[in-house]
Amino acid sequence: MRAAASLRLRLLLGAALWIGIALLVAWFAVGALLRGTLERAFDARLEAVVLSLLAGVEVAADGAIALDRPLADPAFARALSGWYWQVADGATVRLRSRSLWTDALAVPPVAATGGQVQSEAVGPDGRRLRVLSRTVTVPGSAQPLTFVVAGPQDAIDAEAAGIGRTMAIALAVLGAGLAAAVILQTTIGLAPFRRLGRQLAEVRRGRRERLDDRTFAEVAPLVREVNALLRHDQEVVARARTHASNLAHALKTPLSVLALEAERTGSAEAAAAVAQMDRMIRHHLRRARAAASHGVLGARAELAPVLDDLLAVLERIHVDRHVRVAVEADAGAAFAGERQDLEEMLGNLLDNAFKWAAGRIAVEVRLDGPAGETGGLRIAIGDDGPGLSGDDMARATRPGTRLDEAVPGDGFGLAIAADLAGLYGGRLSLDRAPAGGLRATLDLPAAAPSPFSN
Amino acid sequence: MRVLLAEDDARLATALADTLRQAGYAVDHAADGEEAAAIGETEPYDAAVLDLGLPRRDGIAVLTGWRRAGRTMPVLILTARDAWADKVEGFRAGADDYLTKPFRLEEVVLRLRALIRRANGHADTVVRSGPLALDTLLGVFTLEGVALSLTAFEWRILAYLMHRKERTVSRAELSEHVYEDHVERDYNSLEVMIGRLRRKVGRDRIVTVRGQGYRLTAEAETAGDREEPGAGGGIA
Numbered sequence: 051m052r053a054a055a056s057l058r059l060r061l062l063l064g065a066a067l068w069i070g071i072a073l074l075v076a077w078f079a080v081g082a083l084l085r086g087t088l089e090r091a092f093d094a095r096l097e098a099v100v101l102s103l104l105a106g107v108e109v110a111a112d113g114a115i116a117l118d119r120p121l122a123d124p125a126f127a128r129a130l131s132g133w134y135w136q137v138a139d140g141a142t143v144r145l146r147s148r149s150l151w152t153d154a155l156a157v158p159p160v161a162a163t164g165g166q167v168q169s170e171a172v173g174p175d176g177r178r179l180r181v182l183s184r185t186v187t188v189p190g191s192a193q194p195l196t197f198v199v200a201g202p203q204d205a206i207d208a209e210a211a212g213i214g215r216t217m218a219i220a221l222a223v224l225g226a227g228l229a230a231a232v233i234l235q236t237t238i239g240l241a242p243f244r245r246l247g248r249q250l251a252e253v254r255r256g257r258r259e260r261l262d263d264r265t266f267a268e269v270a271p272l273v274r275e276v277n278a279l280l281r282h283d284q285e286v287v288a289r290a291r292t293h294a295s296n297l298a299h300a301l302k303t304p305l306s307v308l309a310l311e312a313e314r315t316g317s318a319e320a321a322a323a324v325a326q327m328d329r330m331i332r333h334h335l336r337r338a339r340a341a342a343s344h345g346v347l348g349a350r351a352e353l354a355p356v357l358d359d360l361l362a363v364l365e366r367i368h369v370d371r372h373v374r375v376a377v378e379a380d381a382g383a384a385f386a387g388e389r390q391d392l393e394e395m396l397g398n399l400l401d402n403a404f405k406w407a408a409g410r411i412a413v414e415v416r417l418d419g420p421a422g423e424t425g426g427l428r429i430a431i432g433d434d435g436p437g438l439s440g441d442d443m444a445r446a447t448r449p450g451t452r453l454d455e456a457v458p459g460d461g462f463g464l465a466i467a468a469d470l471a472g473l474y475g476g477r478l479s480l481d482r483a484p485a486g487g488l489r490a491t492l493d494l495p496a497a498a499p500s501p502f503s504n
Numbered sequence: 505m506r507v508l509l510a511e512d513d514a515r516l517a518t519a520l521a522d523t524l525r526q527a528g529y530a531v532d533h534a535a536d537g538e539e540a541a542a543i544g545e546t547e548p549y550d551a552a553v554l555d556l557g558l559p560r561r562d563g564i565a566v567l568t569g570w571r572r573a574g575r576t577m578p579v580l581i582l583t584a585r586d587a588w589a590d591k592v593e594g595f596r597a598g599a600d601d602y603l604t605k606p607f608r609l610e611e612v613v614l615r616l617r618a619l620i621r622r623a624n625g626h627a628d629t630v631v632r633s634g635p636l637a638l639d640t641l642l643g644v645f646t647l648e649g650v651a652l653s654l655t656a657f658e659w660r661i662l663a664y665l666m667h668r669k670e671r672t673v674s675r676a677e678l679s680e681h682v683y684e685d686h687v688e689r690d691y692n693s694l695e696v697m698i699g700r701l702r703r704k705v706g707r708d709r710i711v712t713v714r715g716q717g718y719r720l721t722a723e724a725e726t727a728g729d730r731e732e733p734g735a736g737g738g739i740a
Contacts, residue, residue: 295585299557302584302605303513309606310519328606332586360588363595367602369622370629390589397588 109190132202351389379415386497398463406435427496432483510540528659537561571598578619624667634722665720674717
């Protein structure tokens with residue numbers, strides 16, 4: 051099982067990948083565009099210098115070349131500033147900027163007259179230079195003159211780096227914004243799944259029977275399938291109960307005949323065997339029934355109607371015993387399980403109390419969790435009969451124990467209740483009742499109160 | 505004391521019917537749900553033993569039908585289904601007691617006696633009428649503490665009168681409650697039985713109410729109108 055797999059993480063990673071690629075592409079494309087623009091601006095500046103050199107150059111009658119006025123930009127006068135110009139006549143440098151002192155720039159290959167060539171060179175200070183040269187025929191000069199103007203390449207780099215920093219910040223802000231949007235979107239987009247998870251948890255705790263099917267179109271098929279599964283589960287349990295019940299009926303009628311035969315012939319051995327068979331059938335049928343119902347999702351049983359039904363039956367069965375039953379129950383108490391199982395547990399415990407009570411039975415039902423929480427349900431049934439000794443209490447909750455043959459009944463009531471409580475993760479405990487007899491206390495999982503009850 | 509036994513298993517039905525007859529009851533047997541519903545709604549029974557797993561009509565439906573038809577006789581249900589939910593369902597439908605299979609025959613008799621006693625409004629397990637007493641747990645009549653020896657038919661008549669002590673029971677009613685369905689009802693033999701019972705419990709205890717029927721009474725009466733008209737006037 052891959053516990054780390056997460057739909058949200060998957061969506062986030064996918065989005066992050068695409069955002070990253072988009073930002074990188076933007077970085078390189080915009081960077082290249084910017085650099086091109088910077089270089090064109092630089093070249094325009096070099097060309098302007100060439101044009102002002104052209105405008106200022108004078109060829110004397112003796113062929114000497116001079117500028118009629120110095121260039122406005124003082125960078126050309128500062129030695130080794132990185133900004134240079136020179137005027138050459140073929141391979142001979144006739145005039146140069148003060149910044150060059152006596153050095154010369156490597157002359158680019160001679161271009162045709164009127165042509166302009168852009169190249170790169172290394173300056174006298176070792177810096178990389180961007181060079182623009184133009185060969186022009188100047189009036190008065192016998193030969194065409196080559197005007198060369200150079201500027202430092204790193205001026206472009208510095209400017210590009212400055213803009214690059216600003217761009218990086220802008221792209222980072224954009225990336226962060228996109229990431230936030232993706233997180234928000236996955237949170238909103240996946241909300242129906244989280245609600246589904248909460249509803250399933252509620253189903254498991256018996257607070258709802260099915261999932262809410264008013265949901266988004268993409269989730270609806272899932273909800274329908276889960277609801278169908280829940281329904282199927284309930285049907286399977288119902289079928290299992292019917293089978294168990296049919297099996298009981300099928301076995302018990304012939305068993306009754308056997309029992310009568312044993313009674314008629316007076317065979318104690320046969321009677322004991324029949325009684326044992328009966329006990330085994332009951333035990334295993336109950337287990338089968340209980341195991342089938344254990345873990346059914348969404349089961350819930352109100353306590354009050356179950357108690358009323360059982361007391362009505364028991365008061366009728368034990369009408370001659372004149373037992374008074376005092377019930378004290380928290381309102382809205384409900385058991386998170388099958389009604390039949392609750393009836394089985396309470397029926398056996400109450401029947402036991404009715405058999406032994408001298409005159410009074412106290413039933414107390416408490417919800418020990420705060421309302422709305424998955425708390426426990428505690429049901430205590432105490433009588434004023436003879437009670438049990440410590441040993442007997444321990445023995446009574448073992449299956450198949452018959453504590454007193456003199457009292458009619460199957461004798462496993464307590465063990466059955468303990469078994470069933472265990473299947474629901476609860477327990478049965480026995481102690482002495484305030485009235486003096488036995489008190490049986492069931493601790494069971496509680497179901498949330500129904501929205502209709504108060 | 506006439507009882508309806510609704511049980512589909514032939515062996516079980518025979519054993520139950522024999523036991524109930526030995527205990528003194530007149531027993532009519534229905535082998536399926538339809539038959540049980542039909543005779544239970546028409547014949548007057550003092551009690552019914554009803555198996556819930558009947559063919560053709562479910563025992564619960566039969567019982568519901570009886571109650572809807574206004575039949576109030578106590579009903580003991582026999583069931584293989586021993587879940588409390590089944591018991592609750594049975595009592596809701598109008599059952600008065602239940603036994604789960606397998607059961608002991610004597611248990612059926614004990615439960616029936618208790619049901620019939622309670623249905624007739626007797627809270628104590630011993631029903632008394634002067635020196636005459638019926639122990640409903642044992643099903644034994646005693647007179648001044650001495651057990652009476654009675655035939656099954658005599659016991660049936662006396663038990664019916666005993667449960668309705670101090671009330672006048674018509675011959676028709678008495679015959680309906682002591683003869684089984686298939687037996688020819690005969691007021692003359694009933695009269696003979698009453699005569700025999702008078703010799704056993706005392707002449708004055710069973711009074712003939714002229715034109716109406718018989719009454720079991722605690723006080724030995726001195727009134728002159730009690731003398732029976734021999735062959736009995738035809739009262740319906």
